[in-house]
Amino acid sequence: MARITASVYTSHVPAIGAAIDLGKTAEPYWQPLFKGYEPAKAWMKANRPDVIFLVYNDHATAFSLDIIPTFAIGCAAEFQPADEGWGPRPVPVVKGQPELAAHIAQSVIQDDFDLTIVNKMDVDHGLTVPLNLLCGSPEAWPCPVIPFAVNVVQYPVPSGRRCYQLGKAVRKAVESYDEPLNVHIWGTGGMSHQLQGPRAGLINKEFDNAFLDQLIADPEALSRKPHIDYVREAGSEGIELVMWLVARGAMADTPPRVVHRFYHVPASNTAVGNLILENV
Amino acid sequence: MALEKPYKDVPGTTVFDAEQSRKGYHLNQFCMSLMKAENRARFKADERAYLDEWPMTEDQKQAVLTRNLNRCIELGGNIYFLAKIGATDGKSFQQMAGSMTGMTEEQYRDMMISGGRPIEGNRYVGEKK
Numbered sequence A: 001m002a003r004i005t006a007s008v009y010t011s012h013v014p015a016i017g018a019a020i021d022l023g024k025t026a027e028p029y030w031q032p033l034f035k036g037y038e039p040a041k042a043w044m045k046a047n048r049p050d051v052i053f054l055v056y057n058d059h060a061t062a063f064s065l066d067i068i069p070t071f072a073i074g075c076a077a078e079f080q081p082a083d084e085g086w087g088p089r090p091v092p093v094v095k096g097q098p099e100l101a102a103h104i105a106q107s108v109i110q111d112d113f114d115l116t117i118v119n120k121m122d123v124d125h126g127l128t129v130p131l132n133l134l135c136g137s138p139e140a141w142p143c144p145v146i147p148f149a150v151n152v153v154q155y156p157v158p159s160g161r162r163c164y165q166l167g168k169a170v171r172k173a174v175e176s177y178d179e180p181l182n183v184h185i186w187g188t189g190g191m192s193h194q195l196q197g198p199r200a201g202l203i204n205k206e207f208d209n210a211f212l213d214q215l216i217a218d219p220e221a222l223s224r225k226p227h228i229d230y231v232r233e234a235g236s237e238g239i240e241l242v243m244w245l246v247a248r249g250a251m252a253d254t255p256p257r258v259v260h261r262f263y264h265v266p267a268s269n270t271a272v273g274n275l276i277l278e279n280v
Numbered sequence B: 001m002a003l004e005k006p007y008k009d010v011p012g013t014t015v016f017d018a019e020q021s022r023k024g025y026h027l028n029q030f031c032m033s034l035m036k037a038e039n040r041a042r043f044k045a046d047e048r049a050y051l052d053e054w055p056m057t058e059d060q061k062q063a064v065l066t067r068n069l070n071r072c073i074e075l076g077g078n079i080y081f082l083a084k085i086g087a088t089d090g091k092s093f094q095q096m097a098g099s100m101t102g103m104t105e106e107q108y109r110d111m112m113i114s115g116g117r118p119i120e121g122n123r124y125v126g127e128k129k
Helices: A014-021 A031-036 A038-046 A098-110 A125-135 A160-175 A205-217 A227-234 A238-249 B018-023 B025-033 B037-045 B047-051 B058-065 B069-074 B079-089 B093-099 B105-113
Strands: A003-010 A051-056 A071-074 A116-118 A145-150 A182-188 A257-267 A270-278
Touching (some): A031 A038, A031 A257, A125 A182, A145 A238, A160 A238, A205 A238, A205 A257, A205 A270, B025 B058, B025 B079
Parallel strands (some): A003 A182, A051 A145, A071 A116
Antiparallel strands (some): A071 A145, A257 A270
């Protein structure tokens, strides 16, 4: 059977993608951030999965205001990097895993999570920046990816609780797949940031670090954190952190091994966090 | 019965909820149209004429023409959509975010480098700093 062996959590700031694309990673502003991801990259190289189930959000790219799915699973064979207004990022096409994606969709929907199935979709920086941070800039991504888009743009977004429970349903779905695949689940976005209004630029290191502590040690309690706490404490866009709970919910119920933890301020307007947990 | 909106007392923050989204539908879809190069070119050539093709309110059009992002947000704009105007103007996300704070670009950048805007004093409207 397939199994989830590890989870990765990382911010997906677009400026990080721009720094990579424009060859600025060694500049003093960016160097500490990319240095902080070196252990994660080394781990990824040594622990290449067969598939990545990548939870992210679309930023008014594939989904305009015409259709706003709360949870959308990408079941296509491939996904093109989107033109977000600056031209498409020069990154490889993202290959999907349609068989496993369809299997997960069927299982999770039967578990009462009403997913939207997407068979044609471009993917934006929310998905490609995490791949760069963990895999560098290869000719082709190291494995297939199942994009899983969560609406965190228009309120109300799904609750942390709902995301956490969804993760558990994804775990059950993966474990009922016959092929012996090694699956990673990634939760992306965050950490504290606000991109709009006079309060733009908000960063809350205490909140972020407490979130990381609790994500590792007590995700059950963390999943009950109400939306307003994210908005007030971590900024209007800090709400993206609920996506990390999907990945955490998909991990085993026993305590995970913490492989890597990194926190850095700033990347453009945002606090950056990275965590890797392995099932023991 | 009224819906619960506990986020109304967060200072300097407009949460893009269903009500804002309804108000801003055409404004945001106009922004979305700027993802196509030919539309960016047409908009740049005559902004007013391009905006007049959209069923937006006059207030929304003026907010776009003057690049008043706070006003755009008040009128239903969402930052990820408004970012397409920034991309058309060649502005970074940091320049756009900073422009809403009353700070200069340099002040905003320096604030971020020194750890960002602190949470203390920024949780509730009317809170003492």
